Amino acid sequence: MVRDRHFWIVVAAGLLLGGLGVLLAVWGNPENSGICVSCFIENSAGALGFQDNSRMQYLRPELIGFVLGSLASAVIFREFRSRGGSAPLPRLIAGMLLMIGCAVFIGCPIKLFLRLTAGDLTALAGVAGLVAGVWIGVRGLANGVEPGPADRGGRGEGLLIPAAFLFLLVLLFARPGFLVFSARGSAAQHAPLLISLAAGLLLGFIAQRSRFCITGSVRDIMLIGFRSYMLWGFLAFLVAAVGLSVVSGTFNPGFYGQPGAHLEHVWSFLGMALVGWVSVLIGGCPFRQLIKAGEGDADAGLVVVGMFIGGALVQSWGIAATAAGVSLYGKAAILVGFAVVAAGCLLFRERSV
């Protein structure tokens, strides 16, 4: 295993993701949110005018970096392949459901472990939920639940999402008047633009090479245990994140007074369970969907579009949880999400008889 170059790429991806996840918060991003794909998408949707929470509007350069870094890696190593056509509309809905689950927990699977490694013990309910959700998803795949293979290739549709993010990069630097950036609140907290962009590009690049993602790691550990490279990447992530949290003084173990966290553990569990379940069915967590979109996967691109719609809705409809807890709308949205996924499993199951 250790003689395989890919093993070390996966370990490096884990180290960088965990390390930069902590460092970006030290450099200015919100506490425990150095990297949080769902928060970044909510912020970016706000900056583009899709939601009007004046404390959650900033076009996060990391997000742009993830997609363009992945594009660069895929092009350099000749892995860019335009493909798509596998259940497009359900994937769009899946993207929205991912954001609902993340918003109720307050964070994506990467932030889940960044919160935990910073000592936020409320994240434990989310870890249990993510593992449960991935397990249900894996059981679903084993029982024939399958969105269907990509049935089109070779067309230019895989270029659309990278092109859209290139356009966002232009907007980020041109700063036209219609972009709105928060002057107060968590979106006003950000690392310097060029550092954020460089970190995003680096992570996008190595994530494309390694195929590393948090939910994928949990899934692979479940399926193949210690033989999975992802396990070692995941351990590297945890070591880097814990180490840097302790060194930077942000490690603060406890249940109470944690940044961007609430104490409604059942809903934290359910939020992450929804994310885990959906992620397994569509082949990756929010971060992985961005990376796949960057390498030409138009299906993942539709998930990304769905995530932007979801990111706007969770803020506009009051679905997103806060430190005060989960709103009625948030709880209802989670239950609706589970109903939609369960119904989807029934519809997309290939039965042998």
Place this chain on the structure above:
Amino acid sequence: MFKDTFDKLCWASLAIVLIALLVLLGMNAGSEGKAASGLDKAVEREMAYHARVELIAKLYGPVDGLRKEGKNQEALLKLDELVRKYPGEAHGHILQGEILREMGALDEAVASYVAGVKLNGDYLDDKSPLSRRGDIQRLVDEGLKRIGARAAANPGNRTIAASLQKVNYLRSRLAGGCE
């Protein structure tokens, strides 16, 4: 992709449109274009925010006057009236919290601050002219010490537990994070 006349026409159209777009943007790159578009939302928002801060100062001016005269009970009555009149405005709750704390009603002060912060998180921001971050930090420190001690001495008391939960909410908001 450059085989026949149609392909060539498409390429030519693409080139012409891109050049036209660049020329259009280049000609309107100055601040004049921005102002004319009326879309500089950041400036509009900042002006509205400052107008709001001034309105708050005007609305709650009488309360400040009463406080300066040492008439805290009357100030609280006036705040009750203002909170009923403007239920979505956080400032009344924050002022209530300040007065109640001065009067030694710690649990009630915490509850008022929580109500205010839930309505408007600007009171926690260093950058906001409305910021009460220092006061809230001191309130949390005192709350953890005093309410925490009472909660430890009375583990079954739900009222004290609820107050401690409110202190922890403020603590969590002070800790920051993305929400």
